[in-house]
Amino acid sequence: MRDIVIVGAGPAGLFTAINCTTMGRNVTVIEKTNTPGKKLLISGGGQCNLTNVEPTRAMLDRYFGSGRFLKPALMSFDSSKLMNFFEERGLKLFVSEDGKVFPSTYSARDVLEVLLAECEKQGIRILYNCRVKGIARRTTGGFVVSSHKGEIGADYLVLATGGRSYEGTGSSGDGYSIASALGHSIVEPRPALTSVSIKDFEFGDLAGVSLKAVDVSLWRDSKKTTSRTEDLLITHEGLSGPAILHLSREAGRGDEIRVNFSGMTREELERRIIKLTAEEGKKLLKTSLHDLGLPERLLDKILEMNGITERLCSELKKEERKKLISSLFEMSFEIESVGGFSQAMVTRGGVQLSEVNPKTMESRIVPNLFFAGEILDFDGETGGYNLQAAFSTGYVAGTTINKRTSREDQ
Secondary structure, eight states, X not given: OEEEEEEOOSHHHHHHHHHTOOTTEEEEEEOSSSSSOHHHHHGGGGTOOOEEOSOXXXXXXXXXXXXXXXXXXXXXXXXXXXXXXXXXXXXXXXXXXXXXXXXXXXXXXXXXXXXXXXXXXXXXEEEOSOOEEEEEEOXXXXXXXXXXXXXXXXXXXXXXXXXXXXXXXXOOXXXXXXXXXXXXXXXEEEEESOOEEETTOSOGGGTTOEEEEEEEXXXXXXXXXXXXXXXXXXXXXXXXXXXXXXXXXXXXXXXXXXXXXXXXXXXXXXXXXXXXXXXXXXXXXXXXXXXXXXXXXXXXXXXXHTTOTTOBGGGOOHHHHHHHHHHHHOEEEEEEEEOOTTTOSEEEEEEOGGGBOTTTOBBSSSTTEEEOGGGBSOOOOTTTHXXXXXXXXXXXXXXXXXHHHHHHHO
């Protein structure tokens, strides 16, 4: 009987276990906490955005340059196959207008229950409160996994320990040290998909105000490094929302975020304001500018910052108009800090991809060692892409082990 040990009972680990289990396999999942899928349970605010119905080839562009590595996995097990897996087991799904897929109950707990029920059905053993102390390679092949509960032999070993994001769930990056001890290189883990705190932030009283499809850019040393056009959320200490979450992986203290609140070019905005002030000279400026479609509280704050809150349109001076246009078109914010691992949704960095076979998820360095999920050096955008990658890499690792052990048993 072949012994397969999977370290980590998150979605990647559980799905690996499910896909490598057939007769003659002894599959054990080791979980250091007292419950499985802790990070899964809080994903999407507990609603669990499972995947996205975007075509797979388009989805590959959502992984910040790692799409080439993930292509074999995502093509082997795409969003439609993931949806079928859950629907065939009685979990109804809902697809939102923007392509995000959720359980119809909007409960991550229901997703986890399907995975655990399948594990139980297939006789998969899950050891809880079991922390791995070390892993040694056997001279005869395979591994010995040492834990405070004793030693476990493994013909095949899968590391699916996740990254360091949401550390409160137990995701502390233990897998990196294990992989490193086995000879793998680790790309420095960094928080990704997180909010930013702004130095001397003047918009804290607008916390909760959100804007749709805003142009946001990141600048370093007066040079633009990247930009997004997505939703923006103002928080008590700074900025968040998809636009900021996606920029955060490149951001650092002292960098500058520039926001175009107007949704127009500078020239279009200037013409619009000149026209409004000329045609509505007797109106209050703040009344006329409501036509710009900005949230009222945000517009009032910008006018207050420019000292023109109670100004009539006809009273707006040329220099004041230029300053107002700059505030609306390119408001600048200096980053005080980027949210840490306790806030980050995912981890950037991990096991170096060049050392892993993308068609099998097997180590190119250590035979019969596999990886799945966020422990690898990839991260995706929000929208279900990270969970899809976790399931897809788990599927590939699991099915590869299954096929290989089947050949060995013949």
